[in-house]
Amino acid sequence: AQTVTQSQPEMSVQEAETVTLSCTYDTSESDYYLFWYKQPPSRQMILVIRQEAYKQQNATENRFSVNFQKAAKSFSLKISDSQLGDAAMYFCAYWGGTSYGKLTFGQGTILTVHP
Amino acid sequence: EAQVTQNPRYLITVTGKKLTVTCSQNMNHEYMSWYRQDPGLGLRQIYYSMNVEVTDKGDVPEGYKVSRKEKRNFPLILESPSPNQTSLYFCASSRAGGANVLTFGAGSRLTVL
Numbered sequence: 308a309q310t311v312t313q314s315q316p317e318m319s320v321q322e323a324e325t326v327t328l329s330c331t332y333d334t335s336e337s338d339y340y341l342f343w344y345k346q347p348p349s350r351q352m353i354l355v356i357r358q359e360a361y362k363q364q365n366a367t368e369n370r371f372s373v374n375f376q377k378a379a380k381s382f383s384l385k386i387s388d389s390q391l392g393d394a395a396m397y398f399c400a401y402w403g404g405t406s407y408g409k410l411t412f413g414q415g416t417i418l419t420v421h422p
Numbered sequence: 423e424a425q426v427t428q429n430p431r432y433l434i435t436v437t438g439k440k441l442t443v444t445c446s447q448n449m450n451h452e453y454m455s456w457y458r459q460d461p462g463l464g465l466r467q468i469y470y471s472m473n474v475e476v477t478d479k480g481d482v483p484e485g486y487k488v489s490r491k492e493k494r495n496f497p498l499i500l501e502s503p504s505p506n507q508t509s510l511y512f513c514a515s516s517r518a519g520g521a522n523v524l525t526f527g528a529g530s531r532l533t534v535l
Contacts, residue, residue, distance in 0.1 A: 316462075340521045352512065352526035398464055402521050408472055409480060410455065410524070412465040 309334045311401050313413035320389045321421050326415050327374075328384045330399030332367070336360075339403040341382045346415075355397070358382065386418075394420045397413040424449045428513050428527035435503055436535050443530050445513035451490045453516045454496040455524070458482065458509040471496055503525065503534040 310333045320326035332341070343355040358366045358375050365373050370390075375381045386393055399413040426447045447454065447494055457480075467480030471490040472505035485507055487499040496515075500507060511530045516522040 311464075311519075313464075342523075350510070350529045352514070352524070354523050357523065400465075408455070408470045408478060410452065410467055411481070412469075414462055414464040 308402070309336075309401050309409075309411050311399055311411050311413040313397075313399055313416050315416045316414070317417045319419040319421060320386070322389055322391060324389055325385060325387045326389055326418065328362060328386075328397050328399075328418065330372075330382045330384070331381050332382065332411075334380065334401065334403055336403040341373075342365055342373075342400040342402070343371070343382075344379075344398045344400060344412075345374070345382045345393075345395045346398065355384065368383060372421050384413055389420050391420050394418055424525065426513055426515055426525050426527040426532045428511070428529060432531045434533045434535065437504055438502050441500050441503060441532075443500075443511055443513075443532070445496045445498065445527060446494050447496075447515040447525070448494065449515065449517075450493065451515035451525070452493070452518050453522070454479070455491065455514050456486070456488065456496070456498050457512045457514065458507075459512065459529075460509050468498065468511075493512060493521065500532075503532075505534050508532060508534050 338400045339360045341358045345353045356368045372385045396415045431438045452473045456468040457465040459465045466482045469488040471477045513527040514524040516524045
């Protein structure tokens with residue numbers, strides 16, 4: 308079974324600084340997707356970014372970018388120019404081709420942004 | 423507005439009293455799924471459905487049932503709730519499988535005494 312591990316239960320960053328959240332996963336698949344979801348205090352789950360494993364290029368969405376290392380099975384999220392609104396729980400998630408329909412989440416990282 | 427609607431949003435119940443958490447989406451999505459969120463464990467998949475009348479177990483299906491009789495609805499049934507099912511529950515949907523972006527409901531906070 309696939310597993311997703313977020314080893315940082317909590318992280319903090321100063322406003323306008325950069326922070327990186329870590330995620331590693333275990334899989335024998337070659338074709339899969341990885342996601343970062345954000346959960347603010349409202350509890351609403353919001354997609355931050357998506358990466359397709361067969362694409363070499365790291366995904367980017369405005370201030371959010373990933374460092375996808377397929378061989379190392381690592382998928383970290385970098386938040387640049389952090390804003391107070393970035394404070395939330397962040398979840399890494401994996402979807403694998405042969406496990407069609409099964410989506411595996413990591414444990415989550417709580418990000419605090421200090422003004 | 424495209425959305426996934428869950429009800430109830432909050433519920434306190436007692437052990438053994440059957441309950442149903444409803445989930446409805448208005449986006450004509452084929453795929454729907456249920457998750458539970460617990461501190462330190464992240465979200466864990468309970469059941470999912472690829473289309474009408476097609477359901478399958480996720481990672482933590484014990485104690486839960488689902489049905490998919492209509493495309494828009496995917497209720498989660500707890501036949502005999504127990505305290506270890508106290509959790510935050512999310513329903514989600516997407517066009518075709520988890521590879522596509524999920525739209526989540528607002529969550530249902532369930533407490534079983």
